[in-house]
Structures are given as structure tokens and as C-alpha cells.
Amino acid sequence: xxxxxxxxxxxxxxxxxxxxxxxxxxxxxxxxxxxxxxxxxxxxxxxxxxxxxxxxxxxxxxxxxxxxxxxxxxxxxxxxxxxxxxxxxxxxxxxxxxxxxxxxxxxxxxxxxxxxxxxxxxxxxxxxxxxxxxxxxxxxxxxxxxxxxxxxxxxxxxxxxxxxxxxxxxxxxxxxxxxxxxxxxxxxxxxxxxxxxxxxxxxxxxxxxxxxxxxxxxxxxxxxxxxxxxxxxxxxxxxxxxxxxxxxxxxxxxxxxxxxxxxxxxxxxxxxxxxxxxxxxxxxxxxxxxxxxxxxxx
Numbered sequence: 001x002x003x004x005x006x007x008x009x010x011x012x013x014x015x016x017x018x019x020x021x022x023x024x025x026x027x028x029x030x031x032x033x034x035x036x037x038x039x040x041x042x043x044x045x046x047x048x049x050x051x052x053x054x055x056x057x058x059x060x061x062x063x064x065x066x067x068x069x070x071x072x073x074x075x076x077x078x079x080x081x082x083x084x085x086x087x088x089x090x091x092x093x094x095x096x097x098x099x100x101x102x103x104x105x106x107x108x109x110x111x112x113x114x115x116x117x118x119x120x121x122x123x124x125x126x127x128x129x130x131x132x133x134x135x136x137x138x139x140x141x142x143x144x145x146x147x148x149x150x151x152x153x154x155x156x157x158x159x160x161x162x163x164x165x166x167x168x169x170x171x172x173x174x175x176x177x178x179x180x181x182x183x184x185x186x187x188x189x190x191x192x193x194x195x196x197x198x199x200x201x202x203x204x205x206x207x208x209x210x211x212x213x214x215x216x217x218x219x220x221x222x223x224x225x226x227x228x229x230x231x232x233x234x235x236x237x238x239x240x241x242x243x244x245x246x247x248x249x250x251x252x253x254x255x256x257x258x259x260x261x262x263x264x265x266x267x268x269x270x271x272x273x274x275x276x277x278x279x280x281x282x283x284x285x286x287x288x289x290x291x292x293x294x295x296x297x298x
Contacts, residue, residue, distance in 0.1 A: 003075050005039040006068040008032050009047060013065050016054035070140045092121040093275050097146040098133055098199050099126040100224045100241040101163055101264055105286035112282050120275055128198035128222065143269050143276040146283075148199065148262040156268050158280060161288020162261040163241040165203065166253045168227070170234035173252075180257040183211045190218035190236035192227045200224070204239050207260065228252075242289075264288060 011021035012032065022029040040047055047061035057065055076091065097106070110122060127133045134150060136142050150157050167181050175181050193215070194201040208215050218236030221227045224244035231238040232252050241262075245253050266283060268276055 001039060001042050003072065005035050006072050008035045009039060009061075010065060010068055010072060012036060012048065012055055013057050013061070016056070018055070066139065073141055090117075090119040091273075091275060092123065093143045093279065094141065095122060095124045095144045095276075095279070096127045096133060096136060096142050097124070098130055098148060099128045099194075100200060100244040101146045101148075102243065102283070103224070103241070104243040105283060105288065109279060109282035109286055113279055117275070117278070122279075128195055128200070130199040130202075131197070137267055137269075140269055142267075143272070144279055145267045147265055147267060150265055150267050156270060156272075158266045158268070158284075160264045160266055160283060160286075163243060163264055164255065164259065164261045164289050165239055166242045166245065166255050168231040168238045168240060168245065168249065169252050169254065170231060170237070171252065172234075173237075175254065176252070178254060181254045182257050183207060183213065186237060187213055188216070190216045192230045192236045192238040193217050193220050194227065195220060195222055200240065203260075203262070207239070207256075261289060 008021065008025065011025055012018060015021045015024060018032045018036070019029055022032045025032065036047070043064070045060045045064075046058055047064060048055040049058055073094075106124060110124065113120065113122065127136070130147060130149070133145055133147050137145050137147075137150065146160075148163075167183075167186070169176055169181075175185060191204065193204060205215060219230060221230065224240045225246050227238040227240060228245055228249050230236070232249055239256075242253065242255075266280055268280060272280075
């Protein structure tokens with residue numbers, strides 16, 4: 001077996017056909033077919049079912065592809081590390097953040113990183129589900145992740161600070177006159193909530209339960225910016241990390257009483273290279289909430 005075979009198998013699984021995979025890889029179609037057949041022969045199993053709709057990974061194939069993805073990712077990092085000079089980094093970083101975390105801090109850190117290392121490619125995405133974020137960390141497909149909790153060892157997990165949670169009210173809402181909002185004062189209000197399996201919805205449910213409030217739902221959204229804008233238009237109130245509040249909506253934001261926050265933990269992959277280490281250092285320099293008076297949300 002070879003790393004090239006792993007890459008070809010992953011491309012076929014993603015594209016659903018040998019032809020599309022060959023086009024993406026910029027190789028001849030017979031070459032991809034030959035590599036896949038050779039891989040299946042070496043493994044003694046069928047990785048794909050040939051269906052009218054295209055190639056679909058078998059149960060065994062899906063298990064194999066999960067490990068192949070880790071192997072290919074590790075090989076890319078190894079190549080990037082080997083090619084990294086004292087003044088230049090090349091390769092790619094894959095970064096994920098629990099939704100709403102680092103919205104204000106990432107742009108400055110990434111801008112500095114890219115200006116310092118223009119040949120380093122960085123992909124960043126938000127992940128609503130904390131369970132999925134943890135799973136991706138365990139699989140080794142992420143170079144760096146921001147999350148509220150993790151099972152990593154202290155050597156891999158670095159505490160950056162806290163994300164304070166705030167309530168967003170509609171224009172003209174009666175509670176805008178207050179400096180802070182006691183959640184019990186929101187009894188009877190409808191909420192703009194997030195997807196059911198998202199970490200943000202879990203925070204809201206926990207707080208409402210602690211304050212004996214029922215989670216009346218006005219709408220469910222997938223993005224923090226959407227939740228803030230809909231709340232601003234009076235559809236309902238919402239609860240988000242303060243750094244996720246879009247510019248121009250700050251006047252509709254109020255801290256909750258007692259204060260609520262979650263820790264922000266940066267998790268590096270095992271054997272982290274110079275790229276992710278540099279990004280961690282830049283994130284440390286950003287401003288994070290560090291007040292001991294906050295009550296972390298579990």
C-alpha cells in the first residue's frame with residue numbers, strides 16, 4: 001500500500017466516481033482505477049460498492065477511509081515541517097473553532113500569520129457541535145481547535161481566556177435600560193435558538209433550566225450573526241458569546257447577571273509543527289476575558 005493509493009481512495013469517496021476523482025487529481029482515469037483495484041487487492045476487501053449512482057464506500061471502506069484521512073493529513077504535515085525553513089513556512093493548516101469562539105481574535109492573528117508566512121495556507125471553519133469538534137481532534141484531522149472543554153492532555157491543551165455570554169435584545173426592548181439582565185426577567189420571552197446539537201443551544205438550555213425558565217422557541221438558526229440580527233429585529237432574544245456580536249449591534253447587547261462564560265481552550269494536534277505553534281502564539285497575544293468573577297458554563 002502507498003500514500004498515493006490512500007489519496008486516490010479518499011478522492012473517489014468524496015467525488016463518487018473515478019472520472020471525477022481523476023479530474024480533481026489531474027491524472028488519467030485508468031491510473032485511478034488501477035490504484036483502487038490494487039489497494040482492494042492488497043487489503044483483501046472491497047472498499048466501494050459500484051451502484052448506478054456511482055461509487056459508494058462499503059462499511060469496511062468507511063472504516064478504512066477514516067484512518068487513511070489521518071495518515072494523509074499526517075504525511076502532509078510531515079512534508080510541510082521538513083520543508084519549513086527558519087524564515088519561511090509552507091504547507092497548510094486546518095483550524096476549527098466552537099461556533100462563536102474567537103470571532104474577534106482570529107482575524108488579527110491570521111492576518112499576522114499570513115503576512116509573516118505568505119506560503120502557509122490556513123483553512124478555518126466554525127463547528128456547532130462540541131462533540132463533533134472533539135471527535136475531529138481525536139482523529140487528528142485538525143491542527144488547532146478552539147473549544148470550551150477537551151479530553152486532551154495538558155501538553156496539548158492551552159487555556160487562552162474566557163468567552164463571556166451576552167443577551168441580545170430587540171430595538172426598544174424594555175430591558176435595554178438596564179446595565180445587566182437577570183435571565184429571570186426574560187420569563188415569557190421567545191428565543192432565537194441554535195441547532196439542537198450545537199454547543200450554543202446547550203449553554204442556553206442549561207441557563208434556562210437553572211433559572212426555571214421554559215425555552216420558548218421563536219426560530220432556530222445555524223449562525224451567530226443571524227441570531228443577533230433576528231433578535232435585533234424583534235423576533236426574539238438570543239444568547240451568544242460577546243465576540244460573536246456583529247459590528248453595529250453592540251447597543252443591543254447586555255451582559256447577564258450573574259455573569260456567564262466558558263473557557264477558551266486551544267488544542268494542538270499531537271506532534272504540532274511550527275505553523276500551528278506560531279498561530280497559537282499569536283492567539284495568546286489577542287485580548288481574551290480573564291475575570292475570575294465569571295461562572296463558567298459546563
